[in-house]
Amino acid sequence: MSGLRSEFIRNFSIIAHIDHGKSTLADRLIEYTGLVESVDIRPQLLDDMELERERGITIKAHAVTMNYHRSEGREFVLNLIDTPGHVDFSYEVSRSLAACEGAILLVDASQGVEAQTIANAYLALEHDLTLIPVMNKIDLISARPEVVRQQIVDLTGCQPEEVLSVSAKEGTGVRYLLDAIVDRIPAPAPLIEKPLQALIFDSLFDNYRGAIAYVRVVSGALKAGMNIFFYSSGKRYSVDEVGLLKLKRHPVDRLAAGEVGYVIPGCKEVSETRVGDTIGDATAAASKPLPGYREPKPMVYSGLFPADAEEYEALRDALARLKLNDASLQYEPETSGSLGFGFRCGFLGLLHLEIVQERLEREYGLNLVTTVPNVKYRITLSDAQVVYIDNPAHLPPYTNIEKMEEPIVKAQIVTPPDYIGPVMQLSNERRGLYENTEYLDAGRTVLHYRLPLSEIIYDFYDRLKSISRGYASFDYEHAGWEVTTMVKLDIMLNGELVDALSVLVNEDKAYAWGRRVVDKLAEVIPRQMFEVAIQAAVNSRIIARATVRALRKNVLAKCYGGDVTRKRKLLEKQKEGKKRMKMMGHVEVPQEAFLAILKSD
């Protein structure tokens, strides 16, 4: 097939709060349209990565093309473009939505509207998408269809009867939903005669084929063999192959305006096929790219060091390979006095950091030490020069700093009214600036806050969940810079500065952070042959201190000598244990120390 008339095409996403059943619904649509037999179905068909299935989240966007016979007999092509389900990947979400004409707004019929539902609904409306509101999990005893329907009406301004009810798990209502997709979502504009414009909404790297871009052809057509170019880099390629995404890649001659599929341009790096970029026809007269392209912008920075110095090269190679598949990952070499050679890496968010770290450890067998993540600060120096700092070690002397600014987010926190008090308290602790409260209904309140990004990258989400018994949810978008005063908090072990433990922390929070870190370190640093003094300092002034007493006994003091083997094995075990230690200021620090500092109590 190809060159289908656009009036028979529907392009849509499913947007939902985490755990509201997005992947299950996608599975059901795929099954219903006959793409796979239900017996073959494994849950989360679209989630390829082992990590995605394990964590139950979608990290990468995916797409699938399905054929659907509307009751009167016409066959439609439905392109489902899945979106990543985490705020770290909100730019990727926006590109996926830009590739669609409509979206299914999926809401759990017992949980109701959550923060991500709101954020995604706004995002969809910003992209002028037609929303199909759908309540999922109506089979649950705890389902509250009337309440949740009203929430959806209040949120989207739709009519109550427009809200569909499904049970993705049981398949109830899926047929009506498919009909609604065909009936309500507009067909793509028929722009086949215009010059080629194709939007890249995802890309991946294939070991055999190189970079593969997932695209929505907006105008013109993409054909195998044609010469294309990428607007962001201006680089030209000849197309190896184009095709449809039907769980597996399915080559076709061309993809015409309105269609969704993949293109293999024969480039070796995924960074050439950037999400949000536009593909144009290299031979046609200059035209404009589609709007909305943005360079991937890391928000969170952290040092990644190999636990074993000899694994530096392996880490470098692994990062290079990961980068092939993840253009948003940024890294550059970093040297730490205490951790040796490693990399300063930029991530979209903390989840992205965790995913990269886990993939490096799992897929590449590396053993890593990760330093405390921080955001990037904008600093105006006395001579009016502006610098960006993403590493505490690079903070200029305070006397040279005229102004320091930090990234701010606009956050929506959805909570039952019972937890407004604790949520506000938490937000205040995190230097949040309250803006206003919205009442969705009797059971749901939205608190709007401006929060420093640095305050939410550690454990804000976990704390929010724990103070609200899991009921509150949270989403945010970036909202520029605000003036702040951050100080560099240093940690010293027996008087020696351990640069890998330094953090930038708000002036008002330095004492609390210092206290917490020295106490945590005192817990995780094992007793050693001498006393270990742990000190936190700001500007060389000690603000917190803890002590690990000297070890007094570590030997098997038994009489029977013949069993030398046991003694030696015990010693070897200890030698092995030391390998998981880092020497810092002559003190052995277990790798877990870095992790422990990150965890809240």
Added chain:
Amino acid sequence: MRLDWNRSLQYIKRMTEFALYVHYPFCLSRCRYCGFASEVHDDAKAGHYHRALLKEMEDQTGKPPWCNGRLRSIYFGGGTPALMPPEYLNDIMEGVGNRLEYPPGIEVTLETNPAVCNMDNLRSFRELGVNRLSIGAQSFHDPELAFLGRIHSAADIKSAVEQARRAGFDNVSLDLIYGVPGQTVESFRISVQRALELKMDHLSTYALSIEKGTAFARLIEAGRLPKTDPDFTAEQYAELCRVMQDAGFDHYELTNFARPGRQSQHNWTYWRRIPYLGLGTAAHSFDGWRRCWNTRDTAVYIDLIYLGKTALKDEEVLLPEEEIEEIIYLGLRTMDGVDEAVVGEASTPETVNELLSHGFLIRSGGRLHVPENKWLLLDEIAVRLLSKNPSI
């Protein structure tokens, strides 16, 4: 297993002298902390075991490398080898005498429990050639003894030592245990002093370690017994060292003290990596190259030996670098320390200097030692030395 026959042959040819260890696994009752291979005495089983032991001795001493060597000491350990009928001990000593060469007067030690000592068996053992008695005193406080599950009293220890002297033993060693929950530094010091009052020649000490499968391990797991506290143990050890030094004993190894001239020859075989042949349940052997050990199950041991097999459970051969590490580790357990040149093969001068400068090692006469007040940190010190880590 890493086989290196050239190295093996060298050791076999080089075998000149070795120690003999004979294990007797039976006790009158099991102590609550004991993780050694031991079980409650049973006459019939002891008879089978004895015959198996004689057969294993016959098998082993008849072939290389043992047939090429000369005996330097004999040690009857357990269990409670003093529970052996003197005829059994006679059989073994006769067997040894018939098969192996040894110079007159070598050290022959027998472990005993104060509860099983009497003039009759002590005299018999002495006549059969045992010249050193190691008495498992453990403590001189009756409540501590009861808590440990010992079947004797403090008074029994005194009488055992006196009887041993009368039976002609001029070399008597006592064992004491510390790091016991409920014990204090003071109560342990008193036990040490009571031992000194009995004018023992040698003292072996045992820092209680909780071994899997013991009554103590189960009590700790159930939360009914506090875990052993290494700081408290270290305080007791410091006190022990002080008292023993005042009494004029040589602290010749981490756990062993002796009056001048009374260091245990058999003990030294382990620390100096002199070969030893172990017979019986769970006994370890070392021929200078290969270390192997017998099954811990007495019934299995008996069956295997009767069937004409070895009772070997497992074995290991060290790589040359592992061997050097072991020489260092074992050497540092002793007052001899270890040759600095040998340390140089496994560590770096920076590491050695760092440890020296912080007092974790001392140097004298081309040898390195761990000072007495740092001995309890030996594993920590050895790990740093052997991982060539110059920072402390």
